[in-house]
Amino acid sequence: MKVLLIYPNIGRHGDIPIALTVLASVLKAGGHLVDIFDFSHYIPEVTFQSIQEDYGMFKRPAAPPVAAPIYRSIDNLEKDLADFIKKSNVDIVGITANSGTYRLGLKCGKFIKKHYREIFMLFGGIHSTLCPDEVIAEDCIDAICIGEGEDAFLELCDTIEVKKDIYSIKNLWIRDKNNPEIIHKNPLRPLKDLNTLPLQDFSGFNEYEFYRALDGKMYKMLNTEISRGCPFECSYCSNKVLRDGFKGLGNYQRRKNPEIAVKHLKELKEKYQFEIIRFWDEDFTVFPVAYIKELAALYKKEVNLPFIVYAGTRTITEEKIEYLKKMGCVTIAMAIESGNYWIRKYILNRNISDEDIIEKYELVKKSGIRVSAYNMIGLPFETRKMVFDTIYLNRKVNAATSSVSAYIPYPKTRLAEITKEFGLLKESQSYESLYTSLKSPHLDEDEINGLIKTFSLYVKLPENFFPILERCEKDELFAKETFPALLKFLQDENK
Ligand code: B12
Numbered sequence: 001m002k003v004l005l006i007y008p009n010i011g012r013h014g015d016i017p018i019a020l021t022v023l024a025s026v027l028k029a030g031g032h033l034v035d036i037f038d039f040s041h042y043i044p045e046v047t048f049q050s051i052q053e054d055y056g057m058f059k060r061p062a063a064p065p066v067a068a069p070i071y072r073s074i075d076n077l078e079k080d081l082a083d084f085i086k087k088s089n090v091d092i093v094g095i096t097a098n099s100g101t102y103r104l105g106l107k108c109g110k111f112i113k114k115h116y117r118e119i120f121m122l123f124g125g126i127h128s129t130l131c132p133d134e135v136i137a138e139d140c141i142d143a144i145c146i147g148e149g150e151d152a153f154l155e156l157c158d159t160i161e162v163k164k165d166i167y168s169i170k171n172l173w174i175r176d177k178n179n180p181e182i183i184h185k186n187p188l189r190p191l192k193d194l195n196t197l198p199l200q201d202f203s204g205f206n207e208y209e210f211y212r213a214l215d216g217k218m219y220k221m222l223n224t225e226i227s228r229g230c231p232f233e234c235s236y237c238s239n240k241v242l243r244d245g246f247k248g249l250g251n252y253q254r255r256k257n258p259e260i261a262v263k264h265l266k267e268l269k270e271k272y273q274f275e276i277i278r279f280w281d282e283d284f285t286v287f288p289v290a291y292i293k294e295l296a297a298l299y300k301k302e303v304n305l306p307f308i309v310y311a312g313t314r315t316i317t318e319e320k321i322e323y324l325k326k327m328g329c330v331t332i333a334m335a336i337e338s339g340n341y342w343i344r345k346y347i348l349n350r351n352i353s354d355e356d357i358i359e360k361y362e363l364v365k366k367s368g369i370r371v372s373a374y375n376m377i378g379l380p381f382e383t384r385k386m387v388f389d390t391i392y393l394n395r396k397v398n399a400a401t402s403s404v405s406a407y408i409p410y411p412k413t414r415l416a417e418i419t420k421e422f423g424l425l426k427e428s429q430s431y432e433s434l435y436t437s438l439k440s441p442h443l444d445e446d447e448i449n450g451l452i453k454t455f456s457l458y459v460k461l462p463e464n465f466f467p468i469l470e471r472c473e474k475d476e477l478f479a480k481e482t483f484p485a486l487l488k489f490l491q492d493e494n495k
């Protein structure tokens with residue numbers, strides 16, 4: 001079968017999705033042909049990355065050492081996709097989407113189906129998993145994959161190839177060809193043993209998309225996973241929904257054996273000449289210390305590349321940091337989310353004290369590993385004073401970067417339900433939005449967006465700059481004129 005995998009990603013570079021690299025590998029090993037259509041080169045005027053750089057959250061990076069692909073306006077997307085499909089004679093299209101990229105994915109799905117009725121249209125990824133009824137209701141879609149797709153996708157391709165009945169493939173909901181009203185809703189199969197996954201396949205992505213900035217420098221970066229799942233139940237996160245949905249199918253929280261993980265990383269390093277690794281595991285320090293110790297020793301010997309991890313303030317310890325340091329860790333990204341204890345405990349379901357957060361940041365900084373902090377503002381019930389608790393906690397931990405995004409109530413999460421129950425959601429809610437969807441009596445929309453814009457500078461500049469920043473929050477023109485000078489002041493301070 002000829003399969004086209006689509007990544008409806010706009011305006012973000014260096015984020016090659018693990019899902020498509022694993023699915024491509026599995027399908028190719030099964031004898032199918034795979035092409036990738038990556039939307040990353042279709043850049044809207046405003047991108048999330050450029051906004052974060054403009055607001056001083058991250059340093060503007062140098063250009064990658066490879067030529068940039070030809071910049072294409074989003075208006076060319078449909079024509080380019082049509083030309084691509086025509087040329088490559090596709091049988092099956094697989095579109096991956098989270099809630100933020102779903103709308104664009106769907107637009108492509110509709111477009112493809114309109115012009116190529118015979119192509120089988122399959123959707124997968126977190127949005128199909130969380131909202132299957134919504135997705136399968138779209139008549140351009142022939143089937144959706146719920147949960148992990150490796151075995152289901154391969155079985156679908158194999159079965160279509162030999163022209164057998166596809167309606168009982170586990171993990172798939174499939175529209176009946178003869179009666180489109182009928183959806184064959186199949187149960188889920190056991191969760192995947194990660195040790196059985198093949199080597200990720202990165203062919204099909206443009207070389208430019210491998211490059212990602214760290215501290216202003218560009219590296220050829222491997223995005224990878226050695227585990228899936230997380231034991232926590234933060235109210236704004238999809239993890240709890242997934243864990244509940246996969247109950248009875250095996251351990252939700254799984255990891256690769258150190259030998260297998262390291263064998264894969266070594267092969268990938270040699271095959272693609274990666275310079276740095278970014279582990280996209282939800283929480284790298286949730287692993288037991290004995291596991292990290294064993295992994296660290298093997299990794300150092302066989303792979304020995306610098307790497308980045310996401311870690312939790314509730315799971316990181318001095319001993320784990322020591323092994324990560326020995327292993328070659330250069331950056332640990334940790335979430336603070338809110339600097340207000342009440343919001344953290346009762347709204348976000350993250351019960352950790354300010355003192356513990358500060359201590360965990362101190363431990364990482366003491367080790368010499370760079371640490372960054374993630375935050376959200378525009379949370380339900382949050383007041384301006386609470387946003388300043390977040391700013392002050394970030395000032396205290398003094399991470400290398402403190403970034404912030406607007407809270408987005410993602411589907412099926414507990415906090416999204418609460419947001420709706422209390423009438424705190426705007427009617428025009430959008431998951432892809434860069435700005436808030438909150439309609440709050442405590443903090444109005446413009447104030448939230450103004451605070452997002454100025455957040456990093458509130459965290460980094462001396463307090464006597466606060467009146468200037470307050471004006472920047474409200475006065476767009478003044479902000480435009482003043483931001484470059486403020487950012488320059490910070491750069492000079494850090495020299
Ligand atoms: C790594 C990661 C990232 C990475 C990479 C994202 C990317 N483009 O791939 C980074 C750090 C860039 C990122 C950014 C964001 N992320 Co994120 N991320 C994750 C994380 C931790 C793991 C995803 C992953 O790669 N898993 C491993 C792969 C193999 O699993 P998978 O993607 O689910 O794919 C499997 C199946 O879904 C299925 N499948 C997937 N696609 C397809 C397609 C077909 C055709 C088929 C058949 C099957 C199939 O098969 C795959 C293999 O089994 C998840 C948490 C989670 N539990 O999923 C959050 C998660 C996906 N992210 C989330 C969010 C909110 C974001 C951001 C919006 C955060 C922000 N404010 O910026 C951005 C959006 C980025 C974007 N371009 O859209 C939410 C999404 C919620 C939602 N309803 O959409 C999640 C679920 C975490 C959470 N907080 O709840 N993220």
Ligand code: SF4
Pocket residue numbers: 230231232233234237238239240282283312
């Ligand atoms: S620790 Fe992170 S991944 Fe785990 S539930 Fe909380 S937000 Fe989700």
